[in-house]
Amino acid sequence: MNFSEVFKQSNQLCRVSPDGKYLATCVQYRLVVRDVNTLQILHLYTCLDQIVHMEWSSDSLFILCAMYKRGLVQVWSLEQPDWYCKIDEGSIGLVSSRWSPDGRHILNTTEFHLRVTVWSLCTKAVSYIKYPKACQKGKYVSVCMCFSARGLGDRHFETETQDLAGVEWSPNGCVLAVWDSCLEYKVLLYSLDGRLLSTFSAYEWSLGIKSLAWSPSSQFLAIGSYDGKVRILNHITWKKVTEFDHPASINNTKAVVYKEVERKPVVGSADLSIQQHITMGSTLFNTQSKYEICPLPVQVPVVKPDLDRANPKVGVSSMAFSSDNRYLATKNDNMACVVWVWDMQRLGLLAVLEQTSAVRCFQWDPRRPRLALCTGNAKLYLWSPAGCVSVQVPAEGGFQVQSVTWHCSGDSLILLGKEQLCLCYMEVGEEEEEDDDVK
Secondary structure (H helix, E strand, C coil), X not given: CEECCCEECCCCCEEECCCCXXXXXXECCEEEEEECCCCCEEEEEECCCCCCEEEECCCCCEXXXXXXXXXXXXXXXXCCCCCEEEEECHHHCCCEEEECCCCCEEEEECHHHCEEEEEECCCCCEEEEECCEECHHHCEECCCCCEECCEECXXXXXXXXXXXXXXXXXXXCCEEEEEECCCCCCEEEEECCXXXXXXXXXXXXXXXXXXXXXXXXXXXXXEEECCCEEEEEECCCCCEEEEEECCCEXXXXXXXXXXXXXXXXXXXXXXXCHHHHHCCCCHHHCCEEEEEECCCCEECCCCCCCCCCCCCCCCEEEEEECCCCCEEEEEEHHHCCEEEEEECCCCEEEEEEECCCCCCEEEECCCCCCEEEECCCXXXXXXXXXXXXXXXXXXCCCCCCCEEEECCCCCEEEEECCCEEEEEECCCCCHHHHHHHEC
């Protein structure tokens, strides 16, 4: 694989356009749009203040930049660089700004969630959704309106929850999954017209749901909970088909456990030039690592959470299905250094990746069964059915990978550091060579 040069970015604001042609990054109050292949700057826009949120429209023609402290949103056009739109929410404040699925409406949420203002770029019309219920990931549910993958719906219904905590549309836009607060394990599934299709509850009187993920085909719904388990529901009966546990001791003969092993490079002082002595931050001096396959049984490192503190580090917080629906990756928070990969065909554990540091982020290749992850160091990690590989990012100055994002083609990755970014280009046949780094 090859790496690009390093570019500046702020607040982790770096997004590839939905059509895969452009790369937008924010540097303080500037918005930079590059050609994703050549990385040449195509457009440079200047906002009125430091950008804290940036988002592409669904057709890749517009970019939204939000400045929450000033209650401002600016919209820029790629087709007409001289055109722009400014939305000022005034004294009512601004805490969130999002595109609608059609890419021609903007949803602004005011402070204290008093309302969502829907602005039309086409007609300049304004409408309001009063008293929305705040959910994670900037999604909202109210008794009057929801957005699905199919567009704007206009159904009014109350959910059978004590304190609604989250909502997630199925990828096909046909089912709405709603779940209660962490104090109660309860998932409700609604049709587009507001009919309750099913209710699922695994247990009572204990901390409940922590995460939820649909498979790309909408056939499976994975529910992660504070008891460290993932329960899989099917789309026909909405009953549990299986559950995945995250045991501290792994003795499953059908699973492969990969353990990251670090080693310091041995370099004699006589071999170093004066320049190399000066640039001690060079990748030459970085700790290298590789994966080793561990014989069973394997004890996974577990951190005992402090249950007396708010938001204890326990339970399944991250889950993601591969694009072909074949695999599910999960992370249990009191095993922060471990990623689990499950085979959805045989409904069992397939692989375990034990890292030397806590896993910050993982994401599936949108075209192939290939998982990328990072742990906040100068390395990129990849898993596929062929094996695992640890790759040193050859950027100067101690580039530490905080998050990873695949390009929609699956041919490259965007690696984000604290204030920098670079691109990693995957070579053809890379997947077949991944097992070369595994003992």
